[in-house]
Amino acid sequence: MKKVILFLIDSMMPDVLERCIAAKKAPGLQFLMERSQYIPDCVTVFPTMTASIDCSLITGVYPDVHKIPGLVWYDTETQQMINYINGAIPVQKMGITSCASNVLFDLNERHLSKNVKTIHEVLEENNLVSGSINVIAHRGHKKHKVHMPPMLDALTSFQLREKVSGPTLMSMGTLVRPQLFRSVTWDMSQTVLKGYGINDAYAIDLLIEVIRSGKQPHFTLVYLPENDHKLHKSPHDAVSHLADVDRELVRFLDSFSSWEQMLERNVCILISDHGQTVIGEGEEHNISLNHLLSGFSIHALGKAVTQDVDVVICNNERMSYLYAKDANTLHKIVEAVTVDERIDLIAWRENEKVIVRRGGSTESLHFWRDGIYPDAYGATWGIEGDVSVLDVHFDGEQLHFDTYPDAFSRLYGALFSQSGDVVVITAAKGYEILSESAPTHLGGGSHGSLHKQDSLIPLLIAGAAHQFNLPARLIDVKDFILRELGIAAVPDQR
Template sequence: MKKVILFLVDSLMPEILDDCRRHRTVPALNFLIERGKFWPDCVTVFPTMTASVDSSLLTGVYPDRHKVPGLVWYDPEKKEIINYINGLSTVWKLGIGKCARNVITNLNEVHLSKEVTTLFEELADRGKTSASINAIIHRGHKKHRVKLPFLLQVATRFQSYEDISGPEVLTLGALLDTDLNQQIPAHLQRATKMYGINDEYAVHVTRLLIQSGDQPDFILCYLPDNDHEVHRKNPAHAEAALIKVDHHLQEILNTFSSWDEAIEECVFIVISDHGQTRIGKSRREFNIDLDVLLHSFSMVELGEQPNHHDVVVCNNERSAYVYPLKPEIEKQLIDKLAADS
């Protein structure tokens, strides 16, 4: 039976792919499309944030069932804002250690519903092996030891972490104690390279697994760099970022004696989690100022403990969650928000 390699390319957009194909700048993607199938009209889940989308991808259910609604949300039971390292100033105010624990441990071990099963858990139950390379959702049956680089230990005040669960092979860049990191160039694991959460690291690990002679039945390889580039630039001109992704896919295909042999031995799947749309240059014209819109309500400030407040706002960049803390203000709050629509 063929092995499966799934590449999750953050913010891969079909219109950009079409442009690159016309210009003949993405030979690997073009090869896979010509030898396989291409579905450009896919719809992601809502909200389109990495944590919620990837949770749906790995569980097959929507956020209302897997219980991970976004990158930032409010837990009414614990009365705290959950943040998976989104927004530097926000993370600083909430506490770096708390946010780090949320994304490293709590996301998979606590927040992701135990009522749903991940793909890695299902594969293990069926006797299949799997690997998760830098994906944010990775819950599985095997325990892995967290070992943060020194600077991250300092930033999080040397807090300890419980072992986290994942498939047989799990990497989160340089954040885990794994033998694979000994085989990855050190410069790919530095702070300037997001401690290994980058395309080069992920591709290097994937190639090692292919060359090992013991390739897992399923590999999920997360490629985040395209998203970073698209955020920095106009999404309509993201060809250069996708060309870099294609170079990485060429590296993977070149691991085999030929590209034809690669698709004979493995099933290659390339997917996106969401796209991006340019909304304009004017912040005043396109942004919704919730501070102004909800000025009549008492809002919880970042770092504050909800007490006698009216509202908690969790900003997810292109969307926001607004939580009324008092039932009697719910209709008034909805009317205020609707007035801006």
Template sequence: MKKVVFLLVDSLMPDILEDCLRHRTVPALQFLKERGRYWSDCVTVFPTMTASVDSSLVTGVYPNLHRIPGLIWYHPQEKKIINYVNGWKCVWKLGIDQCAKNVLYNLNEKHLSNHVTTLFEELAFRGKTSASINTIIHRGPKKYRAKLPFLIRLSSKFRIQHEELSGPDVLTLGAFVPTALNEKIPQRLRRFSKFYGINDDYAVHAAKLLIESGNQPDFMLVYLPDNDHAVHKMSPAHAEGALIRADQRIQEILNTFGSWDEALKKCVFIISSDHGQTRIGNGHDYIIDLDQLLAPFHVLQLGEELQDHDLVVCNNERMAYLYPLKPGQQEKIIRQLLKESRIDLIAWKQGQGVRVKEGGSGREIYFEPDGPYRDIYGNTWAINGEWEVLDLHLNGEKVDYRDYPDALSRLYGALYSQEVPMIVITARPRYEIMTRLFPKHLKGGCHGSLHKYDSQIPLIVSGTDRSFTKPPRLIDLKQFIIDLFEAESVAP
């Protein structure tokens, strides 16, 4: 029976991939695409941020069910902003120990809903072994002891030392989880300057060690983050070099099998991404300064204690969650947001559904689950108002999406990820949202929004005849992988 290798390349985008394929600069991806199937318009999760996306990839559901709203969100019971590490300035303000604890422990063991299963848990239940190589969502049946690197322990004044966390049969999280496998990876790949091992070299090294030693698990999810760093810095328009480097890493994995043909005989390869990126303009005009826009309100800022604040803002690059804290404030906040025409969409919960207004124009649409309209993914909706706001169209009998892929389910998923009042805003293409302490990406790239630039990801599946009955979304991959094992259709 074949094994399955899933390579998750952060910020891999269809346009850049296709440019590279045309220029013949990515031979490994070319080989896998030509020998398999390729989709340029697989849809990822909203917010298009790694934490919410990877939670959906591994659980197969949107945030309304797995309960990870985004990279940054507000925890009303703890009265705290939760940050799974975005930019060193934020980390510094919140405390590096808190961030490390959130991303290492709380994300998997506390925040991720227990009402959903992970792919690792489902495979273990079926007697299949699996590995999570540096993926932030890794909940599984085995227990591991995390050990924070010395610098982080020092900054936490040694309050946090060890945390027990769960994972599949094989778990790596760079230097954070000391295991026999981790010890075999050169020290230079686990240093502070190499993000403590959360880098492509480390991940590929770990995957190769597993394959070469004959210990390759049935399923292996390998997270390759380097491409994301490069696209943020260079903007998607100049990111070919980063993808060429990612391809070289993929070649190294294929080479481990003797020949690439042999690799495909032994394994199904799935290559995809967590989100795209949008090129941000050059100049201060391309930044939506939320602190300024929301100046009439008392906004809870990172690191502050909650007191008499009107609202909390959680900035996820090209989207933000706003949490009105006082009754009657929501309407005032929305009125203020509507003044900013560089805000694309403003959405909030209403009744059983979602109301969306377009920034500037104020045109609006309302939708809720279960109604006369069926979309191309098979979900049914009641829809009232101006369809242009979400660029919805009728394709025959079905609702189809253009600029905002799977917009209805994805907006609903984000707004119903928590039970408190919350407002979602997104920036128009080329713009990003700025709040105090957050990293800026002028002239570079960034993501987070509902727009197709951030939301469409490429998908390559090679080594199996199995395909999808509907246009694929990232949330469909969990069941797809389970089916690969269940149907034994991957038998050579």
């Protein structure tokens, strides 16, 4: 049986991939593309942020089922803000101990729903070996010790005595190292400047080493983060950033006696997590929530959420969750954000229904599950109101989404990922949401929204026995891989 390797390339976009290959700057990607089922419009998860997407990739479900709402969210039960590390300043304010523990331990062991199984869990229950290289969502049946770097340890008094779980082969940079890789000499790629080994070169080094050792798992998921960091800073150099990723992929291909040999032995899948949208340069491209919500008592980062707090803001770049103190406050917040046309979508829950509006308009669309209108993915929906709010069309047989791919399931996925009175807002094209200490990218790239620019990702499948079903979604990759490895899909766990 062939092994399966899945490369997750952060912020790889279909048009950039195609331009990079056309410009002959990506021989590795070109080799794979020419032997692939290429899907340029695979739909990712909303919010279009790595944390919620990674969880969907390994569980095959949207956040309403796996329960990781985003990169930054508020746990209404423990009254704590959860940040899987987005920017240095919020980390300073919330405390590195809390953020590091959120990302290293809580995400996998506490927050990720126990009612779903990760691909690693399913594979290892079926006596196959699974591997995860530098992916923050990695829950599995094996326990691994965390090695905090001495610097970080001293700085924070952070001591993670608990072990983290993962598949048999498990890496989180230099913090969790697979056994066979512990003897490797220390180099630049493992320093704090390079994210403690959470970088492309280290991930590829490790993958090559694992294959050479003869201990390659049946399935290995490899995360390559650097394209995202570079795009945030200089989105106009997108082709050259992806060419850098290609150089790493070529190192991997060159580790075989021929590139063809790699495909004889492996199914090689490449996917992205989300796209990016270029943000305008002027200050007005930051939508200030402090300004829009000036009539409310806004929670201050790092402080307790006391009785007098009206709203807790959890900023996910081009998307935010606004947690209201009660239903009455929620409606006032909706009215306050509706006045701004730079806000693209405003959505909230009313019992089992989702209500959506656009900034600058009071027209609304209501939708709910199990109605009479089928979508292309097998779900059915009830609809009331103005369908143009989400650019939805019904052709007499099926619902079609264009501007907001798989809009109903994905908005539903975000709003029903937790309980409480929460409003979801997204920024219009070219804009980003500004709140206390959130990282901003004026003149740079950003993501998080439901719009197709942030939401459509390329999917390349080379050397597989099966065809991927269309229309493609990131949440369907898990079952595809299980099928390639001879395991029937696990029945729906909802």
